[in-house]
Amino acid sequence: MTRPEDLLELAVATAREAARMLVQERPAAGPDVVQTKSSPTDVVTAMDRAAEKLIVERIAEARPGDAFLGEEGGETGGGSGVRWVIDPIDGTVNYLYDLPDWAVSIGAEADGVPVAGAIVIPRRGEVYTASRGGGAFLETAGGRRRLRVNENVPLAQALVATGFGYASGRRAHQAEVLRGVLPNVRDIRRGGSACIDLCAVAAGRVDAYYERGTQAWDVAAGALIVAEAGGRVAGLDGAPMSPEFTLAAGPGTFESLHALLAPLDPAHD
Ligand code: 2AM
Numbered sequence: 254m255t256r257p258e259d260l261l262e263l264a265v266a267t268a269r270e271a272a273r274m275l276v277q278e279r280p281a282a283g284p285d286v287v288q289t290k291s292s293p294t295d296v297v298t299a300m301d302r303a304a305e306k307l308i309v310e311r312i313a314e315a316r317p318g319d320a321f322l323g324e325e326g327g328e329t330g331g332g333s334g335v336r337w338v339i340d341p342i343d344g345t346v347n348y349l350y351d352l353p354d355w356a357v358s359i360g361a362e363a364d365g366v367p368v369a370g371a372i373v374i375p376r377r378g379e380v381y382t383a384s385r386g387g388g389a390f391l392e393t394a395g396g397r398r399r400l401r402v403n404e405n406v407p408l409a410q411a412l413v414a415t416g417f418g419y420a421s422g423r424r425a426h427q428a429e430v431l432r433g434v435l436p437n438v439r440d441i442r443r444g445g446s447a448c449i450d451l452c453a454v455a456a457g458r459v460d461a462y463y464e465r466g467t468q469a470w471d472v473a474a475g476a477l478i479v480a481e482a483g484g485r486v487a488g489l490d491g492a493p494m495s496p497e498f499t500l501a502a503g504p505g506t507f508e509s510l511h512a513l514l515a516p517l518d519p520a521h522d
């Protein structure tokens with residue numbers, strides 16, 4: 254039998270190791286990396302691939318037979334019923350510019366149900382974890398605390414995180430949606446990492462998060478962390494979260510923000 258706590262322990266240890274490697278081996282920052290003739294995104298892609306390789310190797314060593322879905326490696330088989338959903342670097346643009354908000358995100362599903370999630374943010378010294386039914390936690394050098402979302406925040410006082418896609422046409426529509434949101438909320442935060450935005454919802458550091466275009470690996474661990482912190486993560490009109498649209502918030506806030514967003518058609522380009 255596979256216990257969520259055992260999967261979580263492996264996820265945390267593996268994400269910590271990958272994060273350490275990514276910090277140590279990150280090419281020197283500055284204009285060289287950001288602007289050079291040799292494409293800067295190649296540098297990040299190479300690190301992304303190396304981190305995902307490390308993660309898959311470690312987990313496959315410990316648990317042969319599990320399946321994987323990763324941003325870099327795609328889908329690989331395994332008949333155990335456990336699938337690992339991996340984002341080796343979430344917040345790749347932050348990583349490229351040496352901004353601190355990037356993370357390693359590892360989620361585990363058993364028979365399609367999310368059961369464990371670990372998000373390691375090495376430059377902040379934070380590790381977020383959740384296991385199904387076991388709650389969500391933030392570990393720092395100072396200790397470990399249980400997470401709880403903010404509830405029933407009036408829209409006018411809601412601090413709302415969001416993100417934008419990479420394609421120009423999509424961004425134009427996302428700017429239109431933002432025009433409808435911004436006058437009605439306290440303010441917007443655009444951190445650059447979907448999984449860290451979800452951790453912020455879980456920790457009550459923002460009141461809500463919405464985005465179009467996030468993939469399963471961006472949100473697998475983070476959505477479980479929000480749910481275990483008492484929040485709700487879903488798409489529009491009762492649909493499950495998907496690349497179409499993801500909205501995360503505490504009870505009450507979720508419904509108010511949904512009512513504001515739905516008429517703005519945020520799930521289309
Ligand atoms: P990334 O850093 O791994 O690319 C930015 O708004 C957030 O959304 C980041 O977490 C980014 O992940 C993710 N993201 C944006 N556009 C994406 C896309 N087209 N596919 C996958 N993830 C995307």
Ligand code: CA
Pocket residue numbers: 324340342343344470471
């Ligand atoms: Ca990502």
